């Protein structure tokens with residue numbers, strides 16, 4: 099009920115108050131100071147005070163909880179009722195510590211949810227979310243073993259409870275997979291999971307949806323039964339308002355506030371209603387009147403709706419009530435009425451030890467002690483079981499990088515072959531050109547030297563030569579896109595070339611011109627034209643050397659006077675495959691790890707499993723480390739196959755230590771996994787995750803020196819690349835593979851340092867996202 103309704107006179111006859119001052123004065127006069135001690139609040143199972151929660155932003159807020167108070171005494175069944183979308187789930191997720199209030203306070207089992215030592219989230223509570231939130235591939239028994247292990251139950255206890263729950267909830271035998279159950283059976287299974295470890299506080303979000311009336315009744319009977327001892331408290335939301343008649347207290351939530359918190363029988367009497375639905379309706383009307391009483395609409399409502407004489411609980415308080423936990427707000431008063439009328443009262447409750455009021459400062463060991471062995475056991479077991487149940491997917495995941503490296507090795511970096519050249523050779527007759535006949539004379543023979551050169555082009559560089567009768571025809575072939583270049587030889591080519599060599603510096607211009615090969619290239623394809631440019635020249639050097647050798651002259655005089663000694667690193671003919679391989683291998687491993695981990699985490703998150711596990715007390719670091727452990731197996735397999743295929747089968751150059759290569763690839767896979775965690779924790783949907791992964795893929799490939807040397811980038815970009823996760827590792831792997839460098843070389847150990855730092859950064863970011871990214 100909102101504050102304005104609290105101001106109604108005790109007999110509750112609706113009085114239209116016209117003057118604001120009178121209204122305020124009446125409210126002040128009627129207001130009593132009411133004690134509310136912290137200790138009393140902490141004695142409740144759940145106590146919410148002045149809770150404000152909104153979604154959206156300040157410009158477009160969606161206020162869901164608006165100063166809400168709620169008191170759930172220990173040992174009761176509390177039915178939380180309200181229309182769809184009124185904020186029940188939001189309130190529950192704040193109670194279990196998965197969402198934060200914008201303001202206000204929550205006490206659960208005497209502690210603040212999420213604070214150290216409060217046990218919430220943790221095994222003290224059992225949360226059944228609205229969605230099924232179970233692993234479809236697991237059997238019922240495996241599901242219960244998993245959640246039982248998380249709650250640190252002994253295996254024998256898990257087995258006993260499993261037998262009981264399967265029978266009690268009318269579930270099929272334990273070896274059936276969850277995905278093969280009907281919708282109703284899955285919800286019952288979800289209920290079985292929270293009942294399994296018999297927590298102190300059960301929070302059930304619509305547990306009876308899809309349950310037949312007989313079973314619904316037996317679930318309620320069970321809830322009544324477990325609360326009898328006073329050790330278990332149940333908060334339940336349901337759409338079937340009247341089933342809440344069996345609750346000890348019901349809270350009616352509307353407009354972000356509690357309309358009432360009372361025992362159902364009391365409410366029905368108080369509001370002279372035959373059903374709880376009617377009570378809800380009347381209270382809603384009262385709430386509307388309170389809100390609009392300054393408007394003329396109020397009068398209409400008063401006239402149209404029959405509201406019974408109701409004593410306003412906010413004002414109808416005996417001294418007896420005042421001694422209880424009352425904060426002066428509506429919710430407290432009402433719930434205490436209930437608590438006192440109810441057979442289970444706070445006074446009868448066994449006083450359980452409360453956690454510390456203020457969170458004690460944590461020691462370093464407590465900060466580091468974020469991993470519990472039974473949680474890790476359960477999580478790693480669950481991850482491997484998931485993989486086992488999805489062998490097809492796992493095989494695909496392992497095979498994918500193999501396919502990629504095979505494609506890379508076959509498709510990238512090899513010199514193009516079969517490049518067509520259009521040749522107009524003046525030395526040939528018209529008929530010879532038509533017949534594509536160009537005679538080659540080996541040895542120290544100075545006849546048709548043009549044909550000898552062209553023959554070497556064909557043989558050594560796999561080029562295809564087509565003869566045309568004149569220069570125009572050859573150029574036209576290039577213009578039509580049928581050849582990559584035209585070569586024109588003068589009709590005196592052989593003689594002129596001989597004379598040019600013989601005369602040396604005395605050769606005249608005409609001789610020099612006619613001994614040149616005139617080349618016109620199609621330079622539209624940078625790779626091909628560069629290659630042609632290089633090969634036409636190199637083949638010419640080879641051609642000259644060949645003749646000189648055959649004529650028993652020193653072949654060196656045919657070369658340019660630069661002696662290309664054996665390279666210090668690399669080969670005389672470095673290929674693009676070896677240049678790109680380090681970056682490509684790292685990129686494949688990195689991005690497949692990103693895809694696997696972000697996919698796995700997002701599936702868990704979006705199907706509610708992650709939420710359920712976090713409420714059960716699993717921590718962010720535990721989830722991450724368990725994923726690291728299990729996904730790492732996949733990364734190791736992927737990496738092994740990539741390296742075997744790349745170095746074993748395709749013989750990629752490796753001059754260095756294979757152990758260093760393996761270590762770097764493993765770290766790189768780990769880094770990809772951690773980046774995947776960050777994406778999964780930071781975004782909400784698979785689609786956004788795909789955009790982020792894709793959005794980061796291209797910049798990383800372009801900027802990390804994988805396909806183009808960093809030295810060729812703009813200076814500002816060169817600076818930025820240093821801070822990208824694959825730049826230094828790519829440089830490092832290239833140095834190991836091509837130069838055979840060891841760890842002591844800066845370029846190698848810098849790669850390891852850089853990737854380790856990135857692993858750390860991504861891990862910390864994921865943990866922070868998991869911790870702080872709540873609603």
Ligand SMILES: Nc1ncnc2c1ncn2[C@@H]1O[C@H](COP(=O)(O)OP(=O)(O)OP(=O)(O)O)[C@@H](O)[C@H]1O
Pocket residue numbers: 153154160162180181182183184185186187188189228873
């Ligand atoms: N993550 C979110 N971001 C933005 N708005 C949200 C989010 N979750 C819930 N809401 C909005 O908050 C309001 C309350 O939602 P909530 O799920 O708490 O209602 P509910 O009472 O549990 O509904 P139902 O009974 O249908 O499950 C709704 O208007 C909903 O659209």
